[in-house]
Amino acid sequence: MTSPVAGLLLAAGAGRRFGGPKALVEVDGEPLVLRALRTLTAAGCAPVRVVVGASADEVRALLPDPALAVEAEDWATGMGASLRAGLAALDSTEHSVAALVHLVDLPWVGPDILARVAARASAETVARAAYDGVPGHPVLLGRRWWGEIADTARGDRGARDWLATRADLTLIECGDLGIGRDVDRPGDLAGPA
Numbered sequence: 001m002t003s004p005v006a007g008l009l010l011a012a013g014a015g016r017r018f019g020g021p022k023a024l025v026e027v028d029g030e031p032l033v034l035r036a037l038r039t040l041t042a043a044g045c046a047p048v049r050v051v052v053g054a055s056a057d058e059v060r061a062l063l064p065d066p067a068l069a070v071e072a073e074d075w076a077t078g079m080g081a082s083l084r085a086g087l088a089a090l091d092s093t094e095h096s097v098a099a100l101v102h103l104v105d106l107p108w109v110g111p112d113i114l115a116r117v118a119a120r121a122s123a124e125t126v127a128r129a130a131y132d133g134v135p136g137h138p139v140l141l142g143r144r145w146w147g148e149i150a151d152t153a154r155g156d157r158g159a160r161d162w163l164a165t166r167a168d169l170t171l172i173e174c175g176d177l178g179i180g181r182d183v184d185r186p187g188d189l190a191g192p193a
Contacts, residue, residue: 005118005140006096007045008086009036010158011104012053012075017184021054022105024062027189031062036104043114045100049089051075051082080153087146097123099146101139101159105182113174114138120170128163129180130171136180139163 011023011033018025023033033050040048050068052059053075060069072085083101090099098121100114113129117140120127125142128135139159141149152162163169174180183189 004097005045005121006090006099007040007043007048007114008083008090008099008101009033009040009048009050009104010079010082010086010101011036011059012051012056012072012082012085013079013104014054014076015105018186021059022183023052023059024055025183025189027107027183032104032107032183033059033062035107036102037063037068039109039111039114040100040102042111043100043118045114045118047090047096049086051086053082078154078156079158080155083153083158084150087141087150091143091146096143097121098125098140098142101137101141103137103182105184106137106180107183108179108181109137110178113177113180116174116177117172120172124168125170126163126166126168127170127172129174131173131178131180132175133171133173134180135163135171136174 015022049070052069053072060066070089072082074081123143128139
């Protein structure tokens with residue numbers, strides 16, 4: 001079943017600062033990739049695709065359905081490659097009006113945050129979560145913009161440069177629901193302070 005909002009989980013990184021792929025790291029006994037996948041599903045996103053790269057076979061083996069995986073062959077060049085691969089996979093096979101882009105290393109971003117952002121979905125949407133006014137993830141991208149975003153997504157910046165040019169970007173405050181802090185190093189797993 002397809003909903004108006006597809007979920008796109010970026011989980012391809014090698015986690016160099018962390019010491020290994022963050023998709024495989026466990027929080028409360030659950031790999032981050034499964035935690036984020038469950039969060040997207042609980043928020044009502046369908047279909048959901050998981051972009052893999054580093055340790056792709058290991059990450060794919062964790063998924064309830066290996067067909068959810070989209071491999072970013074040039075994943076080592078940065079998040080832009082993952083975003084391009086994920087949007088291309090959604091564009092070629094799905095009919096959702098928007099994609100909710102979530103990152104694997106955000107274990108404290110729950111389904112209520114994703115659902116709040118996803119509620120703004122349209123083919124024209126350009127929106128992202130904010131935490132106490134600071135832009136963060138997830139990011140909601142209307143289908144109209146997928147090709148343009150893919151054309152500009154390079155390196156580790158993903159859609160950041162494209163978003164910075166948008167006068168129509170809507171920030172959706174989610175600080176009342178959680179924090180958007182990522183897990184960058186093993187010490188970050190202690191959780192929010």
